Amino acid sequence: MSRRTALWNRWLGVGLASCLAVVTLGLAFTGRLALYINPSSNWFAIPMAVLLLVGAGLSFLLPLGAEEDHGHDHGHGSTGMRDAAGTASGILVDTPLDQRSARRVAEDPRPRAQGGGSGEGAAAHAHARTRTGRPAAVLAAAGGAAASLVALSILLLPPASLSAEIAQTRDVGAAPLFAGSDVVNLAVHGDTTAFGVGDWASVFATATNPDAFVGDTVTITGFVTPGDDGTFDLTRLVITHCVIDAQPARVPIATGAKSPATGVWVSVAGTVRSTASGTLQIDATKVTPIAEPKDPYEY
Numbered sequence: 001m002s003r004r005t006a007l008w009n010r011w012l013g014v015g016l017a018s019c020l021a022v023v024t025l026g027l028a029f030t031g032r033l034a035l036y037i038n039p040s041s042n043w044f045a046i047p048m049a050v051l052l053l054v055g056a057g058l059s060f061l062l063p064l065g066a067e068e069d070h071g072h073d074h075g076h077g078s079t080g081m082r083d084a085a086g087t088a089s090g091i092l093v094d095t096p097l098d099q100r101s102a103r104r105v106a107e108d109p110r111p112r113a114q115g116g117g118s119g120e121g122a123a124a125h126a127h128a129r130t131r132t133g134r135p136a137a138v139l140a141a142a143g144g145a146a147a148s149l150v151a152l153s154i155l156l157l158p159p160a161s162l163s164a165e166i167a168q169t170r171d172v173g174a175a176p177l178f179a180g181s182d183v184v185n186l187a188v189h190g191d192t193t194a195f196g197v198g199d200w201a202s203v204f205a206t207a208t209n210p211d212a213f214v215g216d217t218v219t220i221t222g223f224v225t226p227g228d229d230g231t232f233d234l235t236r237l238v239i240t241h242c243v244i245d246a247q248p249a250r251v252p253i254a255t256g257a258k259s260p261a262t263g264v265w266v267s268v269a270g271t272v273r274s275t276a277s278g279t280l281q282i283d284a285t286k287v288t289p290i291a292e293p294k295d296p297y298e299y
Contacts, residue, residue, distance in 0.1 A: 006064035015148075017052055022053070035243070035296075164235070167237055168248070197250065200218065200220065213272045213280060218270055221266065231281060232255075236298045239299055253287070255283075265291065265296075266289050267290050268286070270285050270286070
């Protein structure tokens with residue numbers, strides 16, 4: 001293996017993994033790791049990143065290309081097999097019958113006319129194998145380059161939260177998957193002042209007695225997405241493990257003023273009301289634009 005190939009292989013393994021570990025530790029140090037994973041997973045992600053960097057450092061104790069050593073020598077084994085085959089063939093040809101057979105083969109011009117010599121056959125086989133392996137090598141190189149580009153972009157670009165456009169594309173119009181009866185029971189019998197958009201979205205979607213919530217005062221924050229019938233939706237992305245599984249939660253907000261632009265973060269103070277169709281919405285008494293929170297997700 002050439003030195004260039006060995007360096008490329010090490011980069012694709014240790015190098016890319018180290019980039020992700022550095023990003024993880026950097027985000028944790030600056031308090032922005034929650035932009036990518038649920039904070040409850042920090043206990044696992046941070047130690048694993050440290051362990052990975054330690055392993056990456058130890059990997060430099062191995063010489064380049066050592067990972068390709070399978071622990072046996074192909075050359076001596078193949079030479080021995082050829083010697084054994086030659087010896088066996090020599091023993092067989094020593095018999096009178098095999099000598100006559102060998103003489104007939106040597107005198108027969110057909111193999112030479114067909115170009116079937118062993119050297120030409122081996123060359124053709126090697127050429128076919130090279131042609132077959134070239135597309136695979138090109139694909140492997142392209143995949144490695146793409147993975148390198150992704151890892152370096154994560155390392156160099158500033159972290160950012162998922163946008164309102166992402167929330168709208170993931171909104172299937174169904175009740176949130178994280179809805180549970182415990183949330184509804186807490187809303188009926190407990191204190192709802194700490195409820196976020198995700199909690200109220202669960203209540204609005206699953207409550208069997210909506211009138212029980214009419215009159216409750218609400219103060220929640222989120223970003224604006226388009227709504228129906230003169231309302232806008234206050235939306236937050238709710239994460240279970242990481243941003244890959246982020247689900248949009250939304251509650252309808254009715255206001256007499258013009259709705260803010262899509263994607264704008266606002267704080268809404270209002271009261272839960274029932275509509276003519278029996279669904280719930282929040283009648284806003286105050287809508288205040290705010291900056292995006294440091295932690296824009298709910299969990």
